[in-house]
Amino acid sequence: MDRSYPVDALVALGARALEAAGVPSADAELTAAALVDADRRGIASHGLLRLPLYVSSVQARGVNARPNPTWVREHGAVAVLDADAALGQVAMAAATERAAQLAGQFGVAVVAVQNSTHYGAGAYWTERLTARGLLGILTSTTGVTVTPFGGVEKVLGTNPLTLAAPSAGPASLTADMATSAGAYGKVVAAQNEGKPIPEGWAVDADGRPTTDPTAALAGALLPFGGPKGSAVAVLLEALAASLTTASYAYQTEDIWANRSARMNTGHLLLAIDTAAFTSREHTERRVADLQEKVRASAAAGETTFAPGDIEHAHAQSHAETVPLAGSTVAQLVELLTSLGLETTPLEP
Ligand SMILES: NC(=O)c1ccc[n+]([C@@H]2O[C@H](COP(=O)([O-])OP(=O)(O)OC[C@H]3O[C@@H](n4cnc5c(N)ncnc54)[C@H](O)[C@@H]3O)[C@@H](O)[C@H]2O)c1
Numbered sequence: 365m366d367r368s369y370p371v372d373a374l375v376a377l378g379a380r381a382l383e384a385a386g387v388p389s390a391d392a393e394l395t396a397a398a399l400v401d402a403d404r405r406g407i408a409s410h411g412l413l414r415l416p417l418y419v420s421s422v423q424a425r426g427v428n429a430r431p432n433p434t435w436v437r438e439h440g441a442v443a444v445l446d447a448d449a450a451l452g453q454v455a456m457a458a459a460t461e462r463a464a465q466l467a468g469q470f471g472v473a474v475v476a477v478q479n480s481t482h483y484g485a486g487a488y489w490t491e492r493l494t495a496r497g498l499l500g501i502l503t504s505t506t507g508v509t510v511t512p513f514g515g516v517e518k519v520l521g522t523n524p525l526t527l528a529a530p531s532a533g534p535a536s537l538t539a540d541m542a543t544s545a546g547a548y549g550k551v552v553a554a555q556n557e558g559k560p561i562p563e564g565w566a567v568d569a570d571g572r573p574t575t576d577p578t579a580a581l582a583g584a585l586l587p588f589g590g591p592k593g594s595a596v597a598v599l600l601e602a603l604a605a606s607l608t609t610a611s612y613a614y615q616t617e618d619i620w621a622n623r624s625a626r627m628n629t630g631h632l633l634l635a636i637d638t639a640a641f642t643s644r645e646h647t648e649r650r651v652a653d654l655q656e657k658v659r660a661s662a663a664a665g666e667t668t669f670a671p672g673d674i675e676h677a678h679a680q681s682h683a684e685t686v687p688l689a690g691s692t693v694a695q696l697v698e699l700l701t702s703l704g705l706e707t708t709p710l711e712p
Pocket of ligand 1: 482483484485505523538539541545546550670673674675
């Protein structure tokens with residue numbers, strides 16, 4: 365059963381666990397805050413559920429606790445960051461800051477990242493742009509988990525796509541998703557909780573459709589939206605990895621299987637300064653108009669959400685405390701105990 369815990373306590377315990385593994389405190393806090401924010405937004409698949417993986421990957425040196433990220437290319441509105449196997453959150457904090465600065469200067473910015481790792485929920489990063497009146501488009505490679513439409517062999521990652529626009533309304537307009545039918549973390553969460561996954565999410569190792577999360581993880585996830593979704597997923601893989609020396613998913617040894625694997629994850633972030641086109645106020649009003657039209661499309665008595673509304677509402681109602689699944693709490697208690705840390709914040 366889910367229980368709720370104070371946000372501050374969860375960020376602090378996440379940071380302590382990462383610090384115990386050797387991550388400097390500022391990077392540990394930044395990463396823990398990003399994970400807890402996903403839980404606040406109701407994206408448990410990218411919340412503290414990931415912390416044991418992050419910590420064990422740092423311990424096994426698949427993730428570099430003390431990286432030296434370097435800007436390897438700088439060309440006008442383009443910049444390329446080699447993250448030196450940093451936590452993806454550390455890489456993305458630098459990438460979003462750079463993208464915002466370049467977009468302010470040039471009206472648009474394209475920042476690519478190579479040699480990175482998992483950055484968590486994409487919307488956490490695009491929110492940093494929309495809060496400044498910028499549009500953001502973000503994608504990434506991941507571990508190899510997805511077979512393209514018509515295939516059985518895993519070739520692609522769950523390649524997240526985040527498209528975000530600032531709004532004059534209460535929430536940015538944010539489409540943030542895995543391009544697999546279900547996010548990998550949701551399959552892991554279903555496995556942890558002993559629940560089936562929806563039909564159409566995966567095939568087993570023999571290529572047969574399955575709703576068993578364990579069989580799905582041994583087999584392959586499927587792209588969302590049939591051949592069209594598969595086409596998008598393939599292109600995102602190319603965008604996230606072909607501009608840099610980042611690896612394609614099929615060239616990686618997945619860190620879930622081997623914590624010492626260097627993922628060489630690639631990210632691509634585009635930022636567009638609305639003020640370079642008309643004005644920030646104009647774009648934010650236009651975006652709010654569209655959100656309102658989408659919401660108003662519901663049948664009488666029903667609710668229709670604009671992209672990002674559900675996560676925004678969840679975050680608003682969980683500003684102070686955040687629910688965690690019992691299986692996640694059990695894994696966190698085990699992690700903290702193994703690190704010799706207090707488990708008090710998680711005790712009933
Ligand atoms: N870092 C990585 O490697 C990686 C990889 C894959 C996914 N992710 C992240 O996983 C997270 C979850 O992805 P997901 O595919 O499970 O997302 P999801 O299916 O929960 O939501 C996808 C989108 O659909 C919208 N949506 C959902 N339900 C809706 C409804 N009833 N009405 C209107 N809109 C609705 C949401 O606002 C969201 O924009 C994302 O934050 C993504 O960035 C990260």
